[in-house]
């Protein structure tokens with residue numbers, strides 16, 4: 001198997017008396033999609049924030065292997081180096097498109113900015129790529145000069161995805177990317193994400209409480225409860241033959257719904 005892109009070991013973190021992460025470890029390989037599932041408060045978002053260097057753990061380590069094959073301990077990197085990674089090799093898709101888009105900048109500008117961050121300078125080329133990416137996420141490119149605030153929730157989320165993927169990051173962290181959208185809009189968005197991620201071969205860490213989204217997108221699943229990984233494995237194995245009572249409960253509650 002390939003060398004992991006991201007390797008985390010022994011992560012612990014408490015907030016006061018709350019244990020948010022309890023000895024969490026994970027490996028993510030290039031091109032792999034891993035879903036982190038669990039009920040509200042189980043530590044999923046905290047784990048994403050620790051893995052991406054936004055929050056330091058009390059113990060444990062996170063190693064990122066960059067495009068040149070060098071390993072970086074994420075929590076020993078300077079803020080500037082982390083910001084650079086976030087603009088280039090990494091991407092973050094937020095639950096709320098408002099957190100991931102610049103609402104006062106046009107749709108094309110939102111996509112083009114990310115290309116400029118990785119060195120693109122030719123205005124015509126940037127605009128053409130922005131238009132192409134709007135089409136890829138099923139937004140009419142005639143709307144390239146519109147502000148995101150006039151878009152529907154689903155369109156804003158698709159624009160956020162175009163902004164993140166246009167620079168072809170190696171690793172994308174997604175925190176409930178379909179949360180807050182209508183069910184029919186969610187299904188369309190999940191399908192779009194699945195196709196783009198497979199086409200581009202991007203590694204994705206997806207935080208979700210939606211088991212159906214995890215089934216559709218992920219190769220592997222980690223189940224978290226009270227800050228611990230209680231079960232992990234290949235998606236079909238975990239969902240069709242859950243071993244831990246908590247996973248059994250999660251899966252049966254979806255089947256019953």
Ligand SMILES: Nc1ncnc2c1ncn2[C@@H]1O[C@H](COP(=O)(O)OP(=O)(O)OP(=O)(O)O)[C@@H](O)[C@H]1O
Nearest residue numbers: 015018019020039040041042043044045046047209
């Ligand atoms: N900044 C903080 N200060 C204090 N407690 C926090 C903080 N961030 C998270 N927590 C607590 O840590 C635990 C894990 O929270 P986290 O947001 O990671 O869970 P989650 O699984 O992502 O939940 P949700 O699905 O609701 O977003 C919770 O008990 C939460 O209240």
